[in-house]
Structures are given as structure tokens and as C-alpha cells.
Amino acid sequence: MNKPNTDLMTYLSTRRSIPSAKLVEPAPSKPELDRILTIAARVPDHGKLAPWRFVVIAGEARSVFVDRLMAIWRANHPDASAEAEAVERGKKEGGPLVVAVISRTSEHPKVPAWEQELSAGAACMNLLHAAHASGYAGQWLTGWPAFDADVATLLAVEANERIAGFVYIGTPAEPPSERDRPDLSKIVTEWRG
Numbered sequence: 001m002n003k004p005n006t007d008l009m010t011y012l013s014t015r016r017s018i019p020s021a022k023l024v025e026p027a028p029s030k031p032e033l034d035r036i037l038t039i040a041a042r043v044p045d046h047g048k049l050a051p052w053r054f055v056v057i058a059g060e061a062r063s064v065f066v067d068r069l070m071a072i073w074r075a076n077h078p079d080a081s082a083e084a085e086a087v088e089r090g091k092k093e094g095g096p097l098v099v100a101v102i103s104r105t106s107e108h109p110k111v112p113a114w115e116q117e118l119s120a121g122a123a124c125m126n127l128l129h130a131a132h133a134s135g136y137a138g139q140w141l142t143g144w145p146a147f148d149a150d151v152a153t154l155l156a157v158e159a160n161e162r163i164a165g166f167v168y169i170g171t172p173a174e175p176p177s178e179r180d181r182p183d184l185s186k187i188v189t190e191w192r193g
């Protein structure tokens with residue numbers, strides 16, 4: 001048996017996402033991000049299909065992406081007030097770096113699409129853990145952009161792909177508050193035959 005890693009257990013049992021609005025510079029450097037993405041890709045993957053890919057939105061492209069999202073949002077909300085638009089922009093501006101995790105399924109005789117999609121979810125979670133282990137923090141968000149056809153076009157999402165999430169990564173501006181977690185008695189049962 002491996003020696004218990006108490007630091008890791010403490011992290012895993014207390015981890016929290018940091019809301020994207022509270023993620024600020026610095027963001028991971030290119031080598032740090034490469035390492036983070038390498039870890040994100042090291043997830044259970046039945047059939048070695050790599051049923052996910054990552055689109056990094058960082059640096060100058062980060063604000064261009066927000067502008068493009070807001071153009072789509074405005075087209076879908078032609079009557080929105082300036083205040084509502086500012087609120088929406090504020091949400092999208094959170095976090096200095098975003099990784100769009102794209103789930104990519106293909107027909108396979110033994111690996112149903114569901115399993116491939118679960119693997120993409122695992123990649124999102126590993127991405128958060130890797131960001132944290134590298135000294136950063138993150139939050140996994142979908143929101144309307146994950147389900148919008150124009151955003152899919154913007155990210156060159158293909159017919160067999162879906163956006164699994166936008167993982168916002170940066171440095172926490174403040175420590176997170178705690179969040180209630182489900183009671184084990186509500187989520188665990190023991191099968192006794």
C-alpha cells in the first residue's frame with residue numbers, strides 16, 4: 001500500500017472552487033499551463049480515445065473572447081438594459097485564463113458516448129486539481145455559452161463535440177467561504193444483496 005499522503009487528503013477533503021469573479025492575475029505561465037493540461041489529460045479514458053480537447057483562452061485573446069461572447073449575448077437580448085449587460089460582462093470577465101474543455105465523442109463498439117463524456121468531466125476535475133496543485137485556483141462553469149450554437153462556432157466545436165465546461169483559472173483574490181456538502185447518509189447506501 002502507498003504511504004498515506006496527508007497533505008493530499010487535507011486538500012481533497014477541504015477543496016473549494018473560487019468564484020471566477022475572484023480569480024485575478026497572475027495566471028499560470030505557458031510551462032505551468034502545459035503541465036496543468038498534461039495532468040488534465042491524465043484521466044481514465046476507456047479505449048484510449050482521448051475524448052476531450054482543450055481550448056486555451058489567455059492573454060490578449062481573453063478580452064477578445066469576452067467581447068465576442070457579449071456580441072452574441074446582445075444579439076440574444078436585444079432589449080437588455082445597460083446594467084444587465086454590465087452584469088453579464090462582469091461574469092464573463094472573471095479569471096485571467098480560461099480553458100474550454102471540449103468533450104468529443106466517437107462511435108465505438110465497446111465505449112458508449114456516455115463513458116466518453118464522463119471522461120471529459122474527469123478532465124475538467126483534474127484540470128481544477130492541477131491548477132490548485134500549481135498554486136492557482138479555478139472554477140468550472142458552463143452557463144449559456146456552453147449551450148450556444150454561436151459560441152460553439154466561435155470555438156470551432158464540431159458536430160460530435162460539446163462544451164463540457166469553461167474552467168476559469170487564476171490566483172484567488174480572497175479565500176473561499178465554505179459551502180455545505182451533502183451528508184454521507186443521504187448519498188451512501190450499502191448494498192447487502
Ligand SMILES: Cc1cc2nc3c(=O)[nH]c(=O)nc-3n(C[C@H](O)[C@H](O)[C@H](O)COP(=O)(O)O)c2cc1C
Binds near residue numbers: 016139164179
Ligand atoms: C458541469 C458543471 C457546470 C457548472 N456550471 C456552473 C455555472 O454555470 N455557474 C455556477 O455558478 N456554477 C457552476 N458549476 C458549479 C461550480 O463549478 C462549483 O461547483 C461551485 O462554484 C461550488 O464550488 P465547489 O467546487 O467548491 O463545490 C458547475 C459545475 C459543473 C460540474
